[in-house]
Amino acid sequence: MNAGKQTTRQLASRAGRSICRSCREYISRNTYATAAAAAVQAEDQVAQHIPPVAQAAPSTVYAVNAGVVLSRPPQITRDLHPFESAFFLYQRRLNERLALPFTRYFYFKKRTPADLEWKRKMKQRLTPARDIGRYKGYGDEAWNDEVLVGAKESDFEWQVERLLEDAGTDGKEVGEVEQKGMKKIEREVFDKPTPRRTEADEKNDTKSLNRALQRTLYLLVKNKDGLWQFPEDRLNEENLHGAASRILSQSGGPNMNTWLVGHIPIGQHQHNHTDTTKLPSGLTEHGVKTFFLKARIMAGQVNLKESKLGFQDFKWLAKDELKKEVDGSYWTSVKNMLAER
Amino acid sequence: MALRELPFRTVAALGRDVRPAVRVLHPLCRRNASSEAAREVESASSLEVPPPSEELVRGYDPVARSRLRRRGKKELPPSRYQYRSPKYYRGPLHPHQPPPESDPSSRLFQPGPFDLPRLEQTYQSTIASDLLALTYQHYPPGYRAPKNEQRLREWTGASPYYKNRPLRGPRGKGEVLRLLQEPRTFRNIPRITRVVVHSMVPEAQENSANMHVAGMILQAITNVRVESHRARHNVVGWGLRQGRYVSVTSTMEREDAQHFLAKLIDVVLPRIKEWKGVPGSSGDGHGNIHFGLTPDQLALFPEIEVNYDAYPPKMIPGCHISIITDATSNKDARLLMQAIGLPFYGKLND
Numbered sequence: 212m213n214a215g216k217q218t219t220r221q222l223a224s225r226a227g228r229s230i231c232r233s234c235r236e237y238i239s240r241n242t243y244a245t246a247a248a249a250a251v252q253a254e255d256q257v258a259q260h261i262p263p264v265a266q267a268a269p270s271t272v273y274a275v276n277a278g279v280v281l282s283r284p285p286q287i288t289r290d291l292h293p294f295e296s297a298f299f300l301y302q303r304r305l306n307e308r309l310a311l312p313f314t315r316y317f318y319f320k321k322r323t324p325a326d327l328e329w330k331r332k333m334k335q336r337l338t339p340a341r342d343i344g345r346y347k348g349y350g351d352e353a354w355n356d357e358v359l360v361g362a363k364e365s366d367f368e369w370q371v372e373r374l375l376e377d378a379g380t381d382g383k384e385v386g387e388v389e390q391k392g393m394k395k396i397e398r399e400v401f402d403k404p405t406p407r408r409t410e411a412d413e414k415n416d417t418k419s420l421n422r423a424l425q426r427t428l429y430l431l432v433k434n435k436d437g438l439w440q441f442p443e444d445r446l447n448e449e450n451l452h453g454a455a456s457r458i459l460s461q462s463g464g465p466n467m468n469t470w471l472v473g474h475i476p477i478g479q480h481q482h483n484h485t486d487t488t489k490l491p492s493g494l495t496e497h498g499v500k501t502f503f504l505k506a507r508i509m510a511g512q513v514n515l516k517e518s519k520l521g522f523q524d525f526k527w528l529a530k531d532e533l534k535k536e537v538d539g540s541y542w543t544s545v546k547n548m549l550a551e552r
Numbered sequence: 553m554a555l556r557e558l559p560f561r562t563v564a565a566l567g568r569d570v571r572p573a574v575r576v577l578h579p580l581c582r583r584n585a586s587s588e589a590a591r592e593v594e595s596a597s598s599l600e601v602p603p604p605s606e607e608l609v610r611g612y613d614p615v616a617r618s619r620l621r622r623r624g625k626k627e628l629p630p631s632r633y634q635y636r637s638p639k640y641y642r643g644p645l646h647p648h649q650p651p652p653e654s655d656p657s658s659r660l661f662q663p664g665p666f667d668l669p670r671l672e673q674t675y676q677s678t679i680a681s682d683l684l685a686l687t688y689q690h691y692p693p694g695y696r697a698p699k700n701e702q703r704l705r706e707w708t709g710a711s712p713y714y715k716n717r718p719l720r721g722p723r724g725k726g727e728v729l730r731l732l733q734e735p736r737t738f739r740n741i742p743r744i745t746r747v748v749v750h751s752m753v754p755e756a757q758e759n760s761a762n763m764h765v766a767g768m769i770l771q772a773i774t775n776v777r778v779e780s781h782r783a784r785h786n787v788v789g790w791g792l793r794q795g796r797y798v799s800v801t802s803t804m805e806r807e808d809a810q811h812f813l814a815k816l817i818d819v820v821l822p823r824i825k826e827w828k829g830v831p832g833s834s835g836d837g838h839g840n841i842h843f844g845l846t847p848d849q850l851a852l853f854p855e856i857e858v859n860y861d862a863y864p865p866k867m868i869p870g871c872h873i874s875i876i877t878d879a880t881s882n883k884d885a886r887l888l889m890q891a892i893g894l895p896f897y898g899k900l901n902d
Binding site: 284288360 | 667674685688690
């Protein structure tokens with residue numbers, strides 16, 4: 212240690228509390244050189260690795276529960292933030308003026324109905340892209356390319372509408388007559404995409420799996436004590452994933468197609484009893500530790516009619532809805548294993 | 553030293569009574585994992601600013617405004633107000649430097665991204681966490697991974713040239729150093745880095761039209777400019793002559809790759825008759841999966857189907873698709889592929 216630091220250290224010790232915390236920490240910190248020297252010594256001790264040994268005689272124990280986090284993954288893409296959709300529209304319009312022009316004759320033979328339709332549509336929207344609105348990237352007024360306030364062009368629903376309109380119409384104005392001798396184009400019949408908000412969303416039907424299609428839904432059950440929790444049960448002479456599949460079949464019924472994701476727990480919750488219980492083996496049980504396994508539902512629905520675990524009710528909830536239902540301490544131990552979306 | 557310290561000491565002495573008040577404020581700056589995160593730097597966003605009044609919006613016509621402004625005046629030539637990036641890079645000391653590639657006025661600018669692909673969103677929300685749960689390996693507390701010894705061979709001998717010489721590779725012809733298998737954490741979940749489509753057309757040596765057709769098809773299905781390659785050696789058995797153009801590839805990244813895979817898995821592969829899946833023997837042991845499509849399978853891509861007549865039917869090539877991932881083993885790469893919907897058949901290559 213150099214002399215300068217020695218004196219500062221002495222000063223610091225004399226100054227007592229009047230020196231600020233960060234300075235004191237800096238002064239009393241070991242230098243890298245001393246830390247390295249200490250590390251070299253420590254290396255030999257750690258090198259002989261001693262495996263953790265089980266405790267000789269545990270007098271206090273915890274009961275072990277297996278829990279199942281049964282979830283339905285998101286079914287559709289998420290709604291874009293207005294900034295994202297504005298950015299994407301900007302980039303698409305930029306692309307329209309920077310990319311090589313569309314090779315029309317490679318896709319449409321001259322003087323065919325398809326070619327005429329293409330020309331009509333191009334006259335209307337001025338650009339090959341079908342979902343960016345009326346936009347012109349070239350010419351004297353190409354600078355006028357910004358979307359005005361209140362314009363719908365960046366809206367996702369509006370873009371889908373335009374695509375459907377393009378597929379469904381031939382771009383003819385009202386009252387325009389067809390040229391003679393032209394063949395009609397056969398249009399493919401297509402179904403409109405189903406709405407992104409379903410009936411269950413409108414009714415806020417938390418029993419339905421057809422709700423909140425953009426979010427992950429988790430199965431929450433009301434247990435014997437009236438608490439909302441993930442389905443869980445005491446482990447009896449089996450391993451965790453065996454218990455998890457048993458819980459699924461015993462509580463949810465056979466009308467459910469599920470997949471257990473891996474055999475390892477993704478989280479744990481510890482519940483301490485207010486009064487310890489003495490077990491017949493002479494040990495004191497302090498509480499319950501629950502280990503959660505992850506499962507996905509592929510098809511079917513929960514049926515609690517013949518539930519052997521005594522669950523009273525169930526709900527399918529997204530993460531933020533789940534927070535309101537469960538207990539505070541339960542939420543803190545559970546929140547980090549749930550997907551945000 | 554003492555003189556310099558004096559003002560500090562006096563201030564400290566005077567301020568000793570004030571200090572506790574500052575202490576009270578201190579815990580606000582410090583944050584534990586359990587406490588609330590610090591608020592954003594700016595709580596207000598420009599998106600929350602109320603829009604201009606309706607009359608102003610309705611009456612705003614940029615074209616008319618500009619016409620009014622320019623009336624009766626001579627227009628400036630574009631060179632006076634338009635910035636043009638220099639055509640050649642003249643070195644870091646030249647006063648006229650090109651703008652960064654991300655600037656739309658740069659000559660190298662490429663627009664994008666254009667949307668958030670569905671496959672990417674599924675990966676983020678579902679696949680990544682499932683892969684972590686499937687491949688996580690738990691170690692008990694106190695476990696220390698055994699130190700991996702040097703995998704390269706040393707130069708043993710008395711020769712003075714062996715001193716400071718780089719270590720030798722693994723013994724045997726064609727042997728390579730395998731990738732290290734790091735323990736799985738949330739930071740190294742395998743993901744798709746890029747997709748390469750490759751099409752070999754040896755007929756292009758006689759008739760270059762084959763090459764053009766292959767290039768057009770690959771560009772149509774991948775949305776990326778193709779790169780053409782020459783034969784590096786004479787191979788009599790395959791009819792290759794050195795220096796002739798024989799193949800085209802296109803490399804997709806990010807958005808293009810996601811769109812291509814989604815199209816392949818949801819549209820093309822389900823329409824192939826009696827397709828068994830990707831052979832289980834596929835995979836190079838470094839996390840990459842390869843498989844091929846025949847010409848009639850390639851023609852099932854919607855971009856080709858829409859104007860199938862434009863391509864000479866006999867010149868449509870087959871292709872090889874390489875999906876390149878972050879995974880370090882065949883097993884992990886295959887798990888990722890299965891998660892995005894590619895089935896495997898036959899004996900698996902581990």
